[in-house]
Amino acid sequence: MNEEIAKCLIDELNYSPDDAKYFAKQLAEYDDIANEFLMWRKNQNYDYSPALEINGWTAKKIYERNRSIDPVTVFTTMYWLRVNPDFVQSDLNTGFAVK
Amino acid sequence: MAQGERTSAEVAPADADNNTPWDELNKADEAPIDNPEDTPESDDSSQVETDDKGDWSDFDAPTEKDELGDKGPQYELIEPLPMEELPPGESPIPDELTSQEIGQVVGNRESAIKPDLKRLHNAVKAYEASVFDGKALSIADRTLIARFGGEKFIKEQLELTLAQRYNEGQVVSAYYSNRGRISQREMWALNYWARQEGKSVAVYAKERMEYYNNEKVRAIDIAVTQLRADGRFDPNYLTLDEADLVMDYDQGNLEFEACGRIYRERRAHTLAYLADHDRGEVKGSPTMQRDVDLAVRYLCKKRSCSPSELGEYYRGLADHIYYPNTNDFAETEAFVNGLIKQIPQAEIDKAADNLGPDGKNYTAMVRTLERTFKKLFKLESAGIKVIVDMSEDDKDGTLGFFSPTNKVLQINARYIEKLMQSNYSKYDEEYIQRKVISEIADTVAHELLHAYQEEYGKLNSDKRSEMYVINGFDYITPEKGHTKYKSQTMERESFSIGSKIGNMVVSSYFKKKEGRR
Numbered sequence: 001m002n003e004e005i006a007k008c009l010i011d012e013l014n015y016s017p018d019d020a021k022y023f024a025k026q027l028a029e030y031d032d033i034a035n036e037f038l039m040w041r042k043n044q045n046y047d048y049s050p051a052l053e054i055n056g057w058t059a060k061k062i063y064e065r066n067r068s069i070d071p072v073t074v075f076t077t078m079y080w081l082r083v084n085p086d087f088v089q090s091d092l093n094t095g096f097a098v099k
Numbered sequence: 100m101a102q103g104e105r106t107s108a109e110v111a112p113a114d115a116d117n118n119t120p121w122d123e124l125n126k127a128d129e130a131p132i133d134n135p136e137d138t139p140e141s142d143d144s145s146q147v148e149t150d151d152k153g154d155w156s157d158f159d160a161p162t163e164k165d166e167l168g169d170k171g172p173q174y175e176l177i178e179p180l181p182m183e184e185l186p187p188g189e190s191p192i193p194d195e196l197t198s199q200e201i202g203q204v205v206g207n208r209e210s211a212i213k214p215d216l217k218r219l220h221n222a223v224k225a226y227e228a229s230v231f232d233g234k235a236l237s238i239a240d241r242t243l244i245a246r247f248g249g250e251k252f253i254k255e256q257l258e259l260t261l262a263q264r265y266n267e268g269q270v271v272s273a274y275y276s277n278r279g280r281i282s283q284r285e286m287w288a289l290n291y292w293a294r295q296e297g298k299s300v301a302v303y304a305k306e307r308m309e310y311y312n313n314e315k316v317r318a319i320d321i322a323v324t325q326l327r328a329d330g331r332f333d334p335n336y337l338t339l340d341e342a343d344l345v346m347d348y349d350q351g352n353l354e355f356e357a358c359g360r361i362y363r364e365r366r367a368h369t370l371a372y373l374a375d376h377d378r379g380e381v382k383g384s385p386t387m388q389r390d391v392d393l394a395v396r397y398l399c400k401k402r403s404c405s406p407s408e409l410g411e412y413y414r415g416l417a418d419h420i421y422y423p424n425t426n427d428f429a430e431t432e433a434f435v436n437g438l439i440k441q442i443p444q445a446e447i448d449k450a451a452d453n454l455g456p457d458g459k460n461y462t463a464m465v466r467t468l469e470r471t472f473k474k475l476f477k478l479e480s481a482g483i484k485v486i487v488d489m490s491e492d493d494k495d496g497t498l499g500f501f502s503p504t505n506k507v508l509q510i511n512a513r514y515i516e517k518l519m520q521s522n523y524s525k526y527d528e529e530y531i532q533r534k535v536i537s538e539i540a541d542t543v544a545h546e547l548l549h550a551y552q553e554e555y556g557k558l559n560s561d562k563r564s565e566m567y568v569i570n571g572f573d574y575i576t577p578e579k580g581h582t583k584y585k586s587q588t589m590e591r592e593s594f595s596i597g598s599k600i601g602n603m604v605v606s607s608y609f610k611k612k613e614g615r616r
Contacts, residue, residue: 018422019580019583022422023582023583065522069581070580070581072580072582073580073581073582076582077582084428084432086595086598086599086602087585087594087595087598089598089601090538090541090594090597090598090601091581091585093519093522093534093537093538094496094498094515094518094519094522094538095496095518095522096496096577096581097496097497097498097518098496098497098498098577098584099497099498099499099500099542099545099546099593099597
C-alpha cells in the first residue's frame with residue numbers, strides 16, 4: 001500500500017519523490033487511514049461513509065476547517081490525531097493557520 | 100536568519116499621557132465624547148464635535164527636534180485643514196491682492212499650518228501605536244484625531260509616513276525571514292503606493308517582486324548555478340549584478356526583501372565566502388561576514404572537510420530536518436519537555452492570573468509569558484521586541500510571527516480571538532475562551548522558541564545550531580504543504596512547545612476560575 005500511495009502522491013499530487021516517500025510512509029502506517037486516503041483518491045471528495053473518526057474528527061471535518069488544504073494534510077492530520085494529537089491541536093483549532 | 104543590521108523602524112508608542120498644555124486644552128473638550136471608556140478600537144472619534152477648531156495658537160508645541168527627531172516630519176498634509184470657512188470653489192486668496200500681499204497671506208497660512216503639522220504628528224504617532232502596538236488611544240488622542248477630521252484622514256497620513264520610511268529603507272524587515280510574508284506596517288506602505296499608482300496591492304507587490312527576480316536574483320541564480328556546476332566557488336566569479344546586489348544590501352537600499360531573493364542571496368554569499376575561507380582567504384565586507392559567519396564557523400569546525408564532504412554532511416542533516424522519523428519526533432518531544440520542566444508552575448499561574456477575572460487581558464498574559472520565556476531561553480539581552488497586535492485587521496491566517504531581521508515578534512491577539520469566535524461560534528463562551536487563551540499562549544511560546552532557535556544558531560556550533568542554520572536557509576513555507584512545513588525541525592519544536600504551554604495556561608486559568616465560583 002505504501003508504494004501505491006507514494007505513486008499516487010508523485011503522479012497525481014505532484015509530490016517530489018522524496019516527499020512522496022516520506023508522507024506515504026505516514027499515510028500507510030495504519031490501514032484504516034490508508035484506506036480512507038485511497039477512498040478519497042477514488043471519489044475525489046470526502047463524502048464517503050462510513051467515515052473513519054479519530055478523536056471526534058473525520059477527514060471531512062478536517063477538510064472543512066480549511067478547504068484549501070490538500071488531502072495529504074487531511075490524512076496526515078488523522079495520522080497525528082492518533083499518534084500525537086497535541087501536534088495538530090492548533091491546526092484544528094485555527095483552521096491550519098500559520099505562525 | 101540574521102539578514103541585516105538595519106534597524107527596525109518601530110516607532111515608540113505615543114506618549115498619550117504626557118501632560119502637555121494641549122492635553123489641558125483637550126480636557127476642556129472632553130464633554131462631547133459620548134463614551135470615553137470605549138475600547139480604543141471603537142471609532143467613536145466621529146462623535147466629537149469637529150466644527151469648532153478651537154484656539155490652537157496658545158498651544159506651546161515642543162520643538163521640532165523633540166517632536167520629530169532628526170528626521171523631520173515624515174508626512175505632509177495631504178489636505179491641510181481649512182483655516183477659514185469658504186464657499187466651495189472659492190480661492191482663499193482674493194484676486195485683487197498684490198504679489199507681496201499674496202506672499203504674506205501664503206506665509207501666514209504656512210505659519211498656521213506648521214503647528215498643525217506637529218499636532219498631526221502627535222495624532223499619527225498615537226494612532227500608529229494604537230494600530231500596531233495595541234496601545235489605547237487616550238481621550239486627548241481621540242480629540243486630536245477628531246480635530247483632523249477623524250481616523251480616515253489620520254490613517255492616510257500614517258500610510259504616507261510608513262511609505263516614506265519604507266522607501267528610505269527604514270521599514271526593513273517587512274516580511275519575516277524567508278517566509279514571504281510582510282509586516283502590517285509594510286502592508287500599509289504597499290497599500291499607499293499601490294493606491295498612488297492606481298494598482299491593486301497584489302499587482303503592485305508582484306511587480307516589485309518581478310523587478311528583483313528579473314534584474315538581480317536571476318543573475319545570482321545563473322552565476323551560482325554555473326559555479327556550483329563547475330565545482331568552483333571562487334568569489335572572483337561573482338557577476339556585476341551580484342556585486343550590485345551585495346552593495347545594495349550593504350547600503351540598506353533594498354526595499355522589498357522577497358523571500359526567494361534573500362534565500363538566493365544568502366546562498367550566494369555563503370558559497371562565495373566558504374570558498375574564500377577554504378583557501379584561507381577570508382575576506383569580504385563585514386556585511387557578508389555577518390550573513391555567513393555561521394556557515395564559516397561550521398566550516399572551521401570541520402576545517403579538513405572539502406566542499407563536497409561538507410555537502411554530504413549537509414544532506415545528512417537536511418534529511419534529519421525535513422524528513423524526520425519517529426525517533427526524531429521523540430527527540431523533539433524530549434527536548435521540549437526538558438525546556439518545559441524548567442518553567443516554574445508559578446510563572447504559568449502568574450500568566451493565567453494576569454488575564455484578569457474576565458480572562459481578556461491578553462496583553463498582560465503575553466507580557467508575563469514573554470518575561471518567562473526570555474529568561475528560560477536567555478534572550479533577555481537579545482533585543483527582541485514583542486508586539487501584541489490588537490487591531491481588527493484581517494491577518495489572513497497568520498496568528499503571529501517572529502522576524503529575525505529586526506528582532507520583532509508579533510502576536511495577533513485580537514485576530515486569534517476573532518478566529519476562535521468564528522470557528523467555534525456554536526460552542527459556549529467558556530469553550531471559546533479556552534481556545535482563545537490556549538492559542539494566544541501557544542503562539543507566544545511558539546514564536547519565542549523561534550527567537551531562541553535564531554539566537555542559538557548564531558551563538559553555538561553544535562549539531563542543533565547547525566540544524567537551525569540549515570533550516571533557516573532552506574525554510575519550508577506553508578504554501579509548500581502544511582504538513583511538510585510543520586514537520587521541519589524549527590516548526591516541529593515550536594508547534595510542540597506551543598500546544599503544551601497553551602494547555603498549561605488554560606488549565607491554570609480555569610482551575611483558579613473554578614475556585615472563585
